[in-house]
Amino acid sequence: MRRRAGLGFWLAAGWIGLILLAALLADLLPFARYDETLAGPPQSGPSAAHPFGTDGLGRDVLSRVVYGARVSLGVGIGAVLLGLGIGAPLGILAGYRRKAADAVIMAVNDVAQAFPALVFALAVVAFAGANLRNVLIVLGVLGVPSWVRLIRGATLTFAEREFVLAARVLGTRDRRILWREIVPNVAVPAASYAFIGMAVVVVAEGSLAFLGLSVQAPTPTWGGLINEGRTLMETAPHVVLAPSIAMFLTVLSFNLVGDRLRSLTDVRESGLEPVRQAAPALPATTHPVRDVLLQVEELRTHFVTPRGLVKAVDGVSFTLERGRTLAIVGESGSGKSMLIRSVLGLLPGTSVRGGNVYLSGDDLTSCTAAEMRSVLGPRLGTVFQDPMTALNPVRTIGTQVMEPLRVHMHLTRRQARAEAAELLASVGIPDPVRMLRRYPHQLSGGMRQRVTIAMALSCRPDVLFADEPTTALDVTIQDQVLRLLHRQREERDMAVVLVSHDLSVVARWADEVIVMYAGKVVERGPAAEVFARPRMPYTEALLQAAPRLTDPVHHRLRVIPGRPPDLVDLPEGCAFRARCAYADERCEAEAPPLFEDAHDRRRYACWHPRGRAALDGTTTAPSSDVMDITEVTEGADGGGR
Numbered sequence: 001m002r003r004r005a006g007l008g009f010w011l012a013a014g015w016i017g018l019i020l021l022a023a024l025l026a027d028l029l030p031f032a033r034y035d036e037t038l039a040g041p042p043q044s045g046p047s048a049a050h051p052f053g054t055d056g057l058g059r060d061v062l063s064r065v066v067y068g069a070r071v072s073l074g075v076g077i078g079a080v081l082l083g084l085g086i087g088a089p090l091g092i093l094a095g096y097r098r099k100a101a102d103a104v105i106m107a108v109n110d111v112a113q114a115f116p117a118l119v120f121a122l123a124v125v126a127f128a129g130a131n132l133r134n135v136l137i138v139l140g141v142l143g144v145p146s147w148v149r150l151i152r153g154a155t156l157t158f159a160e161r162e163f164v165l166a167a168r169v170l171g172t173r174d175r176r177i178l179w180r181e182i183v184p185n186v187a188v189p190a191a192s193y194a195f196i197g198m199a200v201v202v203v204a205e206g207s208l209a210f211l212g213l214s215v216q217a218p219t220p221t222w223g224g225l226i227n228e229g230r231t232l233m234e235t236a237p238h239v240v241l242a243p244s245i246a247m248f249l250t251v252l253s254f255n256l257v258g259d260r261l262r263s264l265t266d267v268r269e270s271g272l273e274p275v276r277q278a279a280p281a282l283p284a285t286t287h288p289v290r291d292v293l294l295q296v297e298e299l300r301t302h303f304v305t306p307r308g309l310v311k312a313v314d315g316v317s318f319t320l321e322r323g324r325t326l327a328i329v330g331e332s333g334s335g336k337s338m339l340i341r342s343v344l345g346l347l348p349g350t351s352v353r354g355g356n357v358y359l360s361g362d363d364l365t366s367c368t369a370a371e372m373r374s375v376l377g378p379r380l381g382t383v384f385q386d387p388m389t390a391l392n393p394v395r396t397i398g399t400q401v402m403e404p405l406r407v408h409m410h411l412t413r414r415q416a417r418a419e420a421a422e423l424l425a426s427v428g429i430p431d432p433v434r435m436l437r438r439y440p441h442q443l444s445g446g447m448r449q450r451v452t453i454a455m456a457l458s459c460r461p462d463v464l465f466a467d468e469p470t471t472a473l474d475v476t477i478q479d480q481v482l483r484l485l486h487r488q489r490e491e492r493d494m495a496v497v498l499v500s501h502d503l504s505v506v507a508r509w510a511d512e513v514i515v516m517y518a519g520k521v522v523e524r525g526p527a528a529e530v531f532a533r534p535r536m537p538y539t540e541a542l543l544q545a546a547p548r549l550t551d552p553v554h555h556r557l558r559v560i561p562g563r564p565p566d567l568v569d570l571p572e573g574c575a576f577r578a579r580c581a582y583a584d585e586r587c588e589a590e591a592p593p594l595f596e597d598a599h600d601r602r603r604y605a606c607w608h609p610r611g612r613a614a615l616d617g618t619t620t621a622p623s624s625d626v627m628d629i630t631e632v633t634e635g636a637d638g639g640g641r
């Protein structure tokens with residue numbers, strides 16, 4: 001900040017400091033009191049004895065401007081604190097709780113904001129009496145609607161950010177999320193708006209004083225001084241100029257400081273250089289299958305929207321064993337993220353969830369919010385797509401990594417700090433003790449993702465969910481992060497659920513794969529098998545659409561024709577049929593169930609599964625002969641067949 005604030009900011013801050021100091025120490029300053037008449041000859045210009053001259057009654061103008069600052073700044077600061085004190089809790093409540101609280105608060109707020117503020121202030125002060133207390137209360141209360149709007153907007157923004165979701169994933173209580181994650185972030189725009197708000201109040205108080213509706217004579221206020229000097233403009237212009245310039249500079253300075261503070265505290269505008277570090281690479285190894293950790297049965301996540309029911313996840317089932325990595329792939333919008341959020345119980349309010357999720361036999365779908373808090377973090381960890389938004393920008397890495405350790409493991413501050421440093425070291429972060437003191441924007445993308453992995457691992461979860469953990473990173477870092485996840489899986493003996501667009505990632509690091517289309521599982525099986533011999537034409541098309549390094553330079557990428565179906569209005573039969581080269585009448589009439597191949601644990605939802613011939617490169621006519629298959633009733637389609 002010191003480096004980038006600029007001269008204007010420091011001049012403005014200096015002026016505010018000077019005027020504040022003068023107002024506070026006015027009684028000690030070596031000039032006549034503001035109400036001492038004939039301290040000098042009336043209407044005399046600036047002189048050594050009276051640097052700003054004297055007014056019509058021979059009073060010292062400098063003294064009156066300095067004492068006037070007491071009222072103007074006092075009202076400015078007091079009214080802003082009052083407005084903030086009332087507006088901030090209401091704004092946070094509306095933005096965080098949403099629903100009825102939001103609707104009621106914002107309806108009342110909109111009505112309040114519709115009143116013309118100055119006219120309202122005039123009426124109230126004229127009715128209740130023109131004194132300092134009334135002016136302060138009226139201007140403070142008039143500022144409340146703007147504060148509510150600002151704080152609600154900021155809360156809404158931060159409540160949707162991934163670091164808040166990450167805190168919820170770590171099982172943090174709402175009150176703690178509010179105080180630790182949202183309030184510090186909301187404080188940043190609030191602080192900059194407070195300066196701008198003070199400028200507004202100083203002008204408003206000046207306007208009331210000019211009309212004689214603020215503090216009464218002989219106490220001077222800037223607006224009152226301007227009013228008094230108005231009649232002397234031709235004979236003694238300094239009487240009106242001195243308070244006008246003081247007010248102008250103060251209002252300008254408040255605005256400048258507020259605006260500059262906003263841009264300085266905005267991480268995106270700070271322009272600070274990230275620290276780039278390389279991490280050691282590790283060879284990949286495989287792990288033997290042991291016991292079933294996660295069992296998902298007929299999971300459904302539907303959204304009630306004005307257009308109709310969106311079936312984002314529709315009857316998905318799978319199991320996951322300890323020491324295995326399950327990958328979920330599919331086009332954008334196929335339901336991958338919603339599937340994970342559904343398992344974690346972190347769904348938006350407009351959704352409805354059905355089916356069951358068992359973690360080591362415990363039914364998570366019947367858990368209360370409080371019970372889920374003890375599962376999220378200690379038993380289920382999550383790594384998000386963009387590490388920048390998954391970390392709270394105003395808290396150090398140390399406080400964020402220590403948080404779950406203190407909440408769930410009940411470690412003391414000192415123990416948590418030592419454990420946090422160890423965790424950072426274990427995910428390949430060099431100089432972890434120093435790193436604990438850094439802020440997220442001071443780290444490179446790869447380092448930030450290592451920090452979020454460290455946080456997710458801090459309570460030693462049984463299953464780690466990684467939702468596109470490398471999408472926001474460049475390719476060289478992607479590989480390091482995936483190796484790290486793999487190594488941690490080995491060392492900590494956990495299971496990993498990996499969502500990825502990148503099929504090469506999945507092929508390399510996953511043991512099992514689920515292919516999703518329009519909210520359903522359309523193919524499932526061992527990753528190597530599925531990619532070597534896809535049964536479902538959709539999987540085949542996905543693989544063909546993925547670019548390979550071995551492709552010739554001007555090779556045209558193959559795309560899957562058409563678009564994914566509208567989830568509100570799914571077609572009859574197979575959802576992929578409109579884009580499928582092998583579709584026939586049966587695909588149009590009847591949705592295929594999820595078949596199970598008796599030989600190799602493969603499952604696929606297709607009437608015309610692809611065979612070896614197609615993989616060898618020879619095109620075969622779509623065949624309806626499926627050998628050795630047993631139909632399993634899985635998913636909504638299976639049941640409806």
Ligand SMILES: Nc1ncnc2c1ncn2[C@@H]1O[C@H](COP(=O)(O)OP(=O)(O)OP(=O)(O)O)[C@@H](O)[C@H]1O
Binds near residue numbers: 336
């Ligand atoms: N709040 C919501 N209201 C209505 N529909 C929603 C809502 N959130 C998600 N959806 C729908 O759910 C479907 C699945 O979304 P999801 O985010 O799981 O897709 P995805 O496969 O993870 O995509 P991407 O790879 O782009 O993240 C989408 O079609 C989306 O339109």
